Amino acid sequence: MTSSLSPHRALQQFIKKAKELLGESAVLYDEVDLLVYEQDGTLAVRGKAYAVVFPRSVDEMAKAVELAYNYGIPIVGRGSGTSLSGGATPIKGGVIVSTARMNKILEVDLDNEVAAVQAGVINDWINSYLARMGYQYPIDLGYQYAADPGSQRVSTIGGNIAHNSGGVKCFKYGVTVNQLRGLTVVLPNGEVRRIGGKEFEQAGYDLIGLLTGSEGTLALVAEAVVRVVPTYETTVTIMAKFNDLAAAGRAVSAVIASGAMPVAMELMDKLAVEAVESGPYAAGLPRDAEAILLIQVEGSPPGARDEAAKVAEVLRRNGAAGVEIVEDPARAAKIWAARKQAFGAMGFVGPNYVVEDGTIPRKKLAEALMIARAAGAKRGLRVANVFHAGDGNLHPLILYDERRPGEREKAIEAGEEILEACVELGGTITGEHGVGYMKKKLLPKMYRKEEIELMKAIKTVFDPKGLMNPGKIFP
Numbered sequence: 001m002t003s004s005l006s007p008h009r010a011l012q013q014f015i016k017k018a019k020e021l022l023g024e025s026a027v028l029y030d031e032v033d034l035l036v037y038e039q040d041g042t043l044a045v046r047g048k049a050y051a052v053v054f055p056r057s058v059d060e061m062a063k064a065v066e067l068a069y070n071y072g073i074p075i076v077g078r079g080s081g082t083s084l085s086g087g088a089t090p091i092k093g094g095v096i097v098s099t100a101r102m103n104k105i106l107e108v109d110l111d112n113e114v115a116a117v118q119a120g121v122i123n124d125w126i127n128s129y130l131a132r133m134g135y136q137y138p139i140d141l142g143y144q145y146a147a148d149p150g151s152q153r154v155s156t157i158g159g160n161i162a163h164n165s166g167g168v169k170c171f172k173y174g175v176t177v178n179q180l181r182g183l184t185v186v187l188p189n190g191e192v193r194r195i196g197g198k199e200f201e202q203a204g205y206d207l208i209g210l211l212t213g214s215e216g217t218l219a220l221v222a223e224a225v226v227r228v229v230p231t232y233e234t235t236v237t238i239m240a241k242f243n244d245l246a247a248a249g250r251a252v253s254a255v256i257a258s259g260a261m262p263v264a265m266e267l268m269d270k271l272a273v274e275a276v277e278s279g280p281y282a283a284g285l286p287r288d289a290e291a292i293l294l295i296q297v298e299g300s301p302p303g304a305r306d307e308a309a310k311v312a313e314v315l316r317r318n319g320a321a322g323v324e325i326v327e328d329p330a331r332a333a334k335i336w337a338a339r340k341q342a343f344g345a346m347g348f349v350g351p352n353y354v355v356e357d358g359t360i361p362r363k364k365l366a367e368a369l370m371i372a373r374a375a376g377a378k379r380g381l382r383v384a385n386v387f388h389a390g391d392g393n394l395h396p397l398i399l400y401d402e403r404r405p406g407e408r409e410k411a412i413e414a415g416e417e418i419l420e421a422c423v424e425l426g427g428t429i430t431g432e433h434g435v436g437y438m439k440k441k442l443l444p445k446m447y448r449k450e451e452i453e454l455m456k457a458i459k460t461v462f463d464p465k466g467l468m469n470p471g472k473i474f475p
């Protein structure tokens, strides 16, 4: 309908019609207004959007997307912009479809243990809403004790679905895809599709699985039906210190092999402990340890205590130099807040860092940690490790000083070497942050050309014009 228009004219027409359809205040196009949309949580990459639109409903989202499609304008979905892979950055320009106004919890149905939400609902709002009913949405991207607004209190369900996000509790509850019962999505041409509903199983191809983790490259998520689960009465935290980093890695497998089912298993190495203990979130973590494991179990009061005692015993038998069972909720809160603050606290041990996100089979944890350390050391850089150990999701933080020429590049290189090692150890180049823009060149390390072609063919079925979040995932 509009292919004859120049890009500039097409954009002007888009803005005019978008304002008619969504209202004046639902369209931003002023240069200054657009500045904040140039980046997401990934500071290394920028892109200029032509406009941002703020639909309030499925219908408005569909109208905005159809309009952009008809003018051949790229479409980039955006929740809260906390992506750490450049996923929400409009690197090829285009229109950003923000879900900031699609922020309603539509229904809570405890008989079916589901909640229906709009895509822009903030992850933690669901938990705040459900708390008084004794229920929770188990994907918490932060830590329930955190005193600060981490990504859990900022990121949206739509963004979580697009990245198939995980969190501390995913060892027990799974990742985002395991919580989804239904999706309402807007296809690139503006058509709406409703997939699944409240039921557990669906017939035919698993389209929810396909769309989850597709990083906004196939369709936009407008609404979702998510699983909710009862909250346990009691949680107990166990903190174990180790004099050897590799031993801490091995102890993770030993705990799991014992049949225990912790909710969370997090590892912090010496440098990560030093960072948090140097700042305002110091929680009395043992600075002399080479690594600590923080484990949380849940259940009825006696059940949780028994489980904690069992886990503590396994840790002692597997090289822990000291184990503390923390029952005092205030102390536990402090410890988990310290864990949560580890990324931010890195400033106390180095001016800049690159954070990577790769996974490995749990049994290879010790090996992967040694590789990460060595990748930094051979470039004269320190690497801190703080990560979801239970599901083998590494987050090495490679410290560098951008004032020293070439250090940033070395840090990026070390990160890539670590991710390549993750693949060689049988893991992946991303556990939860997505491929986005930052890791697309590593995709061929994981897949052969034929497999990447298969994925591209699927993209073409959904998005024949290549308008959805262009420049992401594929090298």
Ligand SMILES: Cc1cc2nc3c(=O)[nH]c(=O)nc-3n(C[C@H](O)[C@H](O)[C@H](O)COP(=O)(O)OP(=O)(O)OC[C@H]3O[C@@H](n4cnc5c(N)ncnc54)[C@H](O)[C@@H]3O)c2cc1C
Pocket: 040, 041, 076, 077, 078, 079, 080, 081, 082, 083, 084, 086, 087, 088, 099, 119, 140, 141, 142, 150, 151, 152, 154, 155, 156, 157, 158, 159, 160, 161, 162, 163, 164, 165, 166, 167, 168, 215, 216, 217, 219, 220, 221, 222, 432, 433, 469
């Ligand atoms: C401090 C901090 C802590 C973090 N902790 C974690 C963690 O524990 N676990 C974890 O998994 N991640 C974590 N992240 C990464 C990030 O928060 C997640 O990837 C999150 O899911 C992104 O949500 P968002 O709403 O900010 O999405 P955005 O950053 O806005 O977008 C992310 C991607 O989703 C797409 N998208 C957004 N909305 C939609 C939609 N409605 N339909 C289709 N595509 C869409 C975007 O195009 C982009 O590709 C953390 C980030 C920060 C900054």
